[in-house]
Amino acid sequence: MLVNVSYNKPELREKINAEVGKPFTLLERIKMNGVGSSKLFITSTSIEIHNLLILDKYINTCNIEMRPDGIIITFRSILETYALIIPYYKLRLYKGKAEEYSIYRDHFFIKVKANEKAVHLFMKKILDYKAKHWSSSSFLE
Template identity: 55%
Template structure:
């Protein structure tokens, strides 16, 4: 689900919390050693996201936030912030030898260059977090 998260809209917050859970508390963030990724450069994306990114001439970049039941990929276009909300049961991740990750959810995808140690460490944390928090049964969703 691709949403405009620029404004404090309670309905959008409810949709996000329903999909990926509430944000972690400060103590849990500290225990997890952070829940946000470093700045990641977008190489390619699906047509929905690409149409938003071409509206301005800035560098295409994003960051990823961990949530209890999924992730949020945030990026900016013009003066708006957009979020791609991906629950763990819909998350697909591919990695190439060149440090390029492709993250999929249904018809959306974002291809990211993760060539630093910090970004690779974050993706390892994300995969571990996904393995720990993905529901085993369909009834758990």
């Protein structure tokens, strides 16, 4: 789900929380050594996201936030902030070339540079969390 999150809309926040869960508490964030990525440089995107990013001339960057049931990828275009909401059951994460990761949800995708060790470690953290917490509890419900 690709949404504009520039404005404080309670119904949109509830929809996002239903999709990927509420944000981790401060104690959980400390135990996990953080739940957000550093600035990631976008190399390629699906057409819907590309059409938003070409509206300005800035360098295209994004951030990833982990949630209990998925991730949120946020990026800016002009003066608006957009989020790609990806629950773990729809998340497909691939390591392409040595310097790039591809993140997919249905027909949306974002490819980001991975030129720092911190990026590799964060992507591994996402995959480890998905494997350990999400997949085992999803079959019990």
